[in-house]
Amino acid sequence: MSPDSDTLRVGIAQIAPVWLDRDATIDKVCTWIEGAARDGCELVAFGEALVPGYPFWLERTDGARFESPLQKALHAHYLDQAVDLERGDLHRVQEAAADHGVHVCVGTIERPADRGGHSVYCTLVQVNTEGRIAVAHRKLMPTYEERLAWATGDGHGLRTTPVGPFTVGALNCWENWMPLPRAALYAQGEDLHVATWPGNVRNTQDITRFIAREGRSYVLSACALMRADDIGEMLPFADVLRDASDDVMANGGSCIAAPDGNWLVEPVADAECLITATLHHGLVRRERQTFDPAGHYARPDVTRLIVDRRRQSTVEFTD
DSSP, X not given: OOTTOOEEEEEXXXXXXXXXXXXXXXXXXXXXXXXXXXXXXSEEEOOTTTBTOOOTTTTTTTTTOTTOHHHHHHHHHHHHHSBOTTTTTTHHHHHHHHHHTOEEEEEEEEOOGGGTSSOBEEEEEEEOTTSOXXXXXXXXXXXXXXXXXXXXXXXXXXXXXXXXXXXXXXEEGGGGGOHHHHHHHHTTTOOEEEEEOSSOHHHHTTHHHHHHHHHTSEEEEEOOEEEGGGSOTTSTTHHHHHHHSOSXXXXXXXXXXXXXXXEEEEEEESOOEEEEEEEEHHHHHHHTTTOOTTTTTOOTTTOOOOOOOSOOOSOOOOO
């Protein structure tokens, strides 16, 4: 991309994970990064919790059952397959991003040592074109049954990062409905918003255009797929999981909206595919003429937002 370019070619890799298999899913992600680069993409986004996968079993196998051997076995496997960023579990994704010059947004289940190493977080990771982790945002509030598997995150990842002529921010799934986190990203100049989802058209068909219209920004909603056939034989209680599952649990729904709220790509369902578009920053500037949520249409003398971006911990050591 030319340094003075006003455009950015973006892609959404709408794929299914190799469910609950971290390394195999990372292999697949790297393959799709390479494919997106061949298509000219300078940014590519993947679905929420893709590595190693969304906990679809919770609502289908009595996930709130206390002291359940099935739930304990699945949770133990989930922790085993989760991503440790400090250990370098995303190293191959970082290499692929650097080798192909692509900014990557990928949903992970993170098992961080800084919180003891035995809880997991829904962490949306952005890897820049140099292969560095630019942002690791832990989902602020897991949604409904997700709270049976995921811990609550913090504000450390409420940050934007430059990609070409754009300023990119990203949120996980239903936290995209939270007005104040959106406002925190708007205040940092966000004009390209990435919203990640486990998948389903019902999640993306309304909010994608709404955020685009509110923020006067481009919005990419990146979704995944999940089908009963994606449940591998080697998983704990594989037969139970398959019997309890719907044929399709996540049908995609990835889409792209422009800063005026119109569709560039309407929600795409039921297909593994690369969805692409070329974004023009001039359209952002045009739409900000009448409304800029953190600029000329803000009233900081009346309402202001305070954001704590410290990484939360249960202990502070003084040695």
